Amino acid sequence: MTGEHGRRDAAAGLAEGVALARALPGLEVIGSQIVTLKRPDPGRLFGKGKLARLGETFRAEEIALVLIDGPVSPVQQRNLEREWGVKILDRTGLILEIFSDRARTREGVLQVEMAALSYQRTRLVRAWTHLERQRGGLGFVGGPGETQIEADRRAIDAQLTRLRRQLAKVQKTRALHRAARARVPFPIVALVGYTNAGKSTLFNRLTGARVMAEDMLFATLDPTMRQIELPAAAGAERGMGQRVILSDTVGFISDLPTQLVAAFRATLEEVLEADLIVHLRDISHPQSRQQGEDVAAILADIGVGEDVPRLEVWNKLDLLAAEERAARLTEAARRADTVALSAATGEGLDDLVAAIGARIGEPTRTATLQIPFAEGRKHAWLHARSLVLSEEAGEEGWRLTVRWSDRQAAQFARL
Secondary structure, three states: OEOOOOOOOHHHHHHHHHHHHHOOOOOOOOOOOEOOOOOOEOOOEOOHHHHHHHHHHHHHHOOOEEEEEOOOOHHHHHHHHHHHOOEEEEHHHHHHHHHHHHOOOHHHHHHHHHHHHHHHHOOOOOOOHHHHOEEOOOOOOOOOOEEHHHHHHHHHHHHHHHHHHHHHHHHHHHHHHHHHHHOOOOOEEEEEEEOOOOHHHHHHHHHOOOOOOOOOOOOOOOOEEEEEEOOHHHOOHHHOOOEEEEEEOOOEOOOOOHHHHHHOOHHHHHHHOOOEEEEEEEOOOOOHHHHHHHHHHHHHHOOOOOOOOEEEEEEOHHHOOHHHHHHHHHHHHHOOOEEEOOOOOOOOHHHHHHHHHHHHOOOEEEEEEEEEOOOHHHHHHHHHOOOEEEEEEOOOEEEEEEEEEHHHHHHHHOO
16 A cells, blocks of 8 residues: 655555565565545544455455555554554554664664664554553652553663664774775775665676675665775776775665664765765666656755765666667767666676776875864864875974865865
């Protein structure tokens, strides 16, 4: 079942909802349908007639779980579960379940737990009968008369506090790893795109890694980074290929719940530090353009600046009919920032590598800077990126000779 998807048509929204359901192991999708609502009922979402008809269908098919691809309030969820005798999951709940199943790194697991608890906390408004109980106390756990809902909320808050402390330790360790990488003067190339666009397949092609790559939404939930070497012809000095760090990231999706965007912001930190963003699009998907717009919107939301170079990659040429495939290849060839390929077959991969090399191999120049001792952050920023050729300390500050690109100079100017 699907709810509103804004500018996206209902059929496409339903197809994505079904794909989300199939991404969760153990679920068998019995059926799906679009239910039109003139005005959502605040208590039960659906009107009496539709409520009864849907209930008959669920009982006849012996349905145990109903997924509603949209927001469902705690009150609506409670009432629908009572009315139909099934478990209800809305879009946020389903995505949380998928994230919980897919997360692999310690940071990813902690972020999922925090997002799930935050979501659960918002649904403690008498969502279950036990929340209506009153319980006494001795005064040091909330006092006499504290309701079960208050006790549950306190327990969740305590758990969230504990998880935040654990996450802070994990992020500190990741920060040390990033600082170590920053001292290695290798540019970072981040693969981004709508979920199921083929990022992991392309990542595997370029790096030889064995990242999970399946025709499934959210197949990758934790960033994976590998060092690769571009061919010498792509633009490196002394006849050696230039080395870059390639990062595979979690797939983006439309209408991603706010708490999930916040929870996974750290997962996208590599994108914020990228020297080049490779935006992969499934060019065979009927909603490819809208998916590309969703990705651009999320990149803007997490603070990726317009100054970061971007390369658009049209993937899955192998799924297009011959005529459309030829048209896409011609269109991509006319665009300076686009490469068309098939990560599955390897077609067009050399063109992508050459395009990455052309954008990463930026011309550099030498400059002399005078930095006061009070501006230690700028001094540290230059050293962290291995841009300093020589340095002298004077009475009032440092005199440095640096070699950098125009883009790095612009980044420094914004500090």
